[in-house]
Amino acid sequence: MFAIIAAICFGLALLLDLLGEGVEPLFTVGTLTLLGLLFVALHLAGFAAAVRGGNWRRR
Secondary structure (H helix, E strand, C coil): CHHHHHHHHHHHHHHHHHHCCCECCCECHHHHHHHHHHHHHHHHHCCCCCCCCCCCCCC
16 A cells, blocks of 8 residues: 555656646655655555455465
């Protein structure tokens, strides 16, 4: 989940950088990049790892 959010943040940062646009009061390219790195770190640290798809059975 966090990896998907990070990919979206990186994609938005790339588009804003390529277009030369920015939403200055809220987000800049640097802010979106740091936000993406935060979500990658959370993903690699194992947060939300307990949320899994449900094709397993208890014994």
